[in-house]
Amino acid sequence: MKLFYSPNACSMAIHIILEEIGKPYELALVNFAEAAQYKPEYLAVNPKSKVPALMRDDGTVLTELPAIAWYLAKTNPQANLLPNDIESEARVLELLEYMTATVHMRGYTRIFRTATFTPTPADEPKVVEAGRNMVIHGLQILEPVLGDKDYLLGQYSIADCGFFYIVYWASRRANIPLSPALQAYLDRLLARPAVARMLASEGLC
Ligand SMILES: N[C@@H](CCC(=O)N[C@@H](CS)C(=O)NCC(=O)O)C(=O)O
Known part of the structure; x- marks a missing residue:
């Protein structure tokens, strides 16, 4: 699992969730100061040029904060981050x-x-x-x-x-x-x- 993030961006919400879950994950910095979100390397990850983006272990990428948060909570029920109703x-x-x-x-x-x-x-x-x-x-x-x-x-x-x-x-x-x-x-x-x-x-x- 790899989180594409920028410091002090909204990706911090997903960064917290990954820390709460406590399983190993990687961080990939998207350097806004260098406009890295608009460069081909990142466009190949997320053509929307936004963080957060979450690359799963099978290489597929999930974007949009609410969707990533929900996915992480549902796939890690032991972390108790989403009530089950x-x-x-x-x-x-x-x-x-x-x-x-x-x-x-x-x-x-x-x-x-x-x-x-x-x-x-x-x-x-x-x-x-x-x-x-x-x-x-x-x-x-x-x-x-x-x-x-x-x-x-x-x-x-x-x-x-x-x-x-x-x-x-x-x-x-x-x-x-x-x-x-x-x-x-x-x-x-x-x-x-x-x-x-x-x-x-x-x-x-
Ligand atoms: N709707 C997106 C919004 C994400 C978003 O706007 N992220 C900002 C950082 S807080 C971003 O990546 N901005 C880069 C840009 O617009 O150039 C989500 O919920 O994930």
Whole structure:
């Protein structure tokens, strides 16, 4: 199993899941600073030019964060990263889809890749502002799902591995203040050994 990743990218969610599972895996750095995601070598792995991508032992590649997360949880039931009932699975997929497709793609991407949203540099502050508002709205949608539980579903799951990067980016990349409940949630996740190993491996601590 090989994870194609970039440090501090959303691939960190899958990196955490692999650490939680605890089986041997390889990491392959896709160097965004060198635009490696657009080079033929990586296009042969993932023509979408995105991380995460997971190469399985038979050489086939799985892309899209929610699909990879679900696949890893289902193929490693001993890791207990996905409750074994249809309603919970649907809720986990609902959460991961919202985090990646809405909060990340529509919100954070406006903040981090601003120039791709407007041809007019003078408009960029407005694009960033719109992105920030989308992330803040996303956190307002997701926080009540957490409620006063330790983790989104009560028990720790792949949904929390996804929510980790959403909350971590707010705090460490986008300077978006966290509510006390979300700060406590982030601290809880940071205290997990698998998260600490991921951060160390990605050079983030
Ligand atoms: N929908 C994809 C999105 C992945 C994504 O946007 N990844 C970013 C890193 S956080 C990326 O690879 N960006 C490279 C680029 O757009 O050039 C997923 O869920 O996996």
